[in-house]
Amino acid sequence: MALKLYVDRMSQPSRAILTFCKVNGIDFEEVKIQLAKGQNFSPEYAEVNPMKQVPALVHGDFKLFESHAILIYLASAFSGVADHWYPADLQKRAKIHSVLDWHHSNLRRGSATYIFNSLIALAFGLPLNLEKAAEGEKILIASLAKIESFWLQDDGPFLLGNSQPSIADLSLVCEVMQLEVVETKDRDRILGPHKRILKWVEDTKNAAAPHFEEIHSIMSPAKDALLNLKSMAAKKEAESPGKLA
Amino acid sequence: MALKLYVDRMSQPSRAILTFCKVNGIDFEEVKIQLAKGQNFSPEYAEVNPMKQVPALVHGDFKLFESHAILIYLASAFSGVADHWYPADLQKRAKIHSVLDWHHSNLRRGSATYIFNSLIALAFGLPLNLEKAAEGEKILIASLAKIESFWLQDDGPFLLGNSQPSIADLSLVCEVMQLEVVETKDRDRILGPHKRILKWVEDTKNAAAPHFEEIHSIMSPAKDALLNLKSMAAKKEAESPGKLA
Numbered sequence: 277m278a279l280k281l282y283v284d285r286m287s288q289p290s291r292a293i294l295t296f297c298k299v300n301g302i303d304f305e306e307v308k309i310q311l312a313k314g315q316n317f318s319p320e321y322a323e324v325n326p327m328k329q330v331p332a333l334v335h336g337d338f339k340l341f342e343s344h345a346i347l348i349y350l351a352s353a354f355s356g357v358a359d360h361w362y363p364a365d366l367q368k369r370a371k372i373h374s375v376l377d378w379h380h381s382n383l384r385r386g387s388a389t390y391i392f393n394s395l396i397a398l399a400f401g402l403p404l405n406l407e408k409a410a411e412g413e414k415i416l417i418a419s420l421a422k423i424e425s426f427w428l429q430d431d432g433p434f435l436l437g438n439s440q441p442s443i444a445d446l447s448l449v450c451e452v453m454q455l456e457v458v459e460t461k462d463r464d465r466i467l468g469p470h471k472r473i474l475k476w477v478e479d480t481k482n483a484a485a486p487h488f489e490e491i492h493s494i495m496s497p498a499k500d501a502l503l504n505l506k507s508m509a510a511k512k513e514a515e516s517p518g519k520l521a
Numbered sequence: 522m523a524l525k526l527y528v529d530r531m532s533q534p535s536r537a538i539l540t541f542c543k544v545n546g547i548d549f550e551e552v553k554i555q556l557a558k559g560q561n562f563s564p565e566y567a568e569v570n571p572m573k574q575v576p577a578l579v580h581g582d583f584k585l586f587e588s589h590a591i592l593i594y595l596a597s598a599f600s601g602v603a604d605h606w607y608p609a610d611l612q613k614r615a616k617i618h619s620v621l622d623w624h625h626s627n628l629r630r631g632s633a634t635y636i637f638n639s640l641i642a643l644a645f646g647l648p649l650n651l652e653k654a655a656e657g658e659k660i661l662i663a664s665l666a667k668i669e670s671f672w673l674q675d676d677g678p679f680l681l682g683n684s685q686p687s688i689a690d691l692s693l694v695c696e697v698m699q700l701e702v703v704e705t706k707d708r709d710r711i712l713g714p715h716k717r718i719l720k721w722v723e724d725t726k727n728a729a730a731p732h733f734e735e736i737h738s739i740m741s742p743a744k745d746a747l748l749n750l751k752s753m754a755a756k757k758e759a760e761s762p763g764k765l766a
Contacts, residue, residue: 326671342622344618373593377588377625381625
């Protein structure tokens, strides 16, 4: 049965599912849906995902969206995926659901709100909103502290003290990687104090090598393009104050 | 193995897991953690759930939080739970994960933000924040529209067109029931246009009778108490403007 993944590599959950498939040798067709070009709003894409977001999956006749649901489906429906990604043991599996659920209202919400309102909005022709960015940063920083103090435990390098990564590590690390597009001083201010998180990101990269790096190779040119937009916006703002916020 | 559920019946996910256990004949001890009294911040409770939220589960030595993870665990770990609550079929299960994941950033976020900032904050001694309440209401209304136009389908009365309820119906309907505490005119303004949602709430109540009603019997006295707090706050505001927002 043909597997199609509808993704934008600028989207952190898209990168998580692409990395998962590559690491686990799952064959798929990558269908690029460029959010900044509004391709997610086409009538054709509404047939794939009526919520008009990426990522989405089509597997034969079966359609699915929401990245955590997709990761769980991929880990369950394809043979050959090692157990550590999504353990069969009920209690181990439950803990992974717990991390993934927590992610939605904490790390994801904080990170996406901060980065969108402080930078990525410009790629959508929208003004920055520094008040909302600050709200997002507060949630992001509290979430990183919880990852460092609670979700990363002493027993092993991955979430929940695991010795090998799960789908939760992929999902959350791809979220942290989104900070690669913001100014280096901002990234360092936010991530710098969290040595353990930085090590966890490296460990996850290594466990998913070389695919993780290949899929994230978009981050560096994206950062250049976004910071260029930001400096143009700042120039316009200086010429005609009040138009951007 | 003893099962303890740490809950506050004023919390919608707490009500979902209580209802699920009662309907499925799962024995448990209900440990009441009153959020408005700050009981979730005690050092004892931090041992149960370091995130200091309800609900949480302790089953023998196993601890778990996040209500969706708890519902999935309960449906999987206890024999005798009918398949429709959390189907074994991978694709049916994946669709339920998709609803639950969507819920976090849509219905839950909108509803909780709206109700907390327009009313429940007062129970925590906090001021109302009408700007945030309006932001929440916008997300809530968009979410209700998506439930009505997409998640409820023609084939059956429950989410995804199912003929019997799943854990997703319980979780989302308990969220909608949170609107029972707001002023009737506000509830009717928000829910009134959604006849299909109102029918779905009734169908879920009936499928989970009589436990659903019993567990939600807290809503009516809670509404009286909250609206009383609101009218006292309005009186204070009239006497000394600007202190409350």
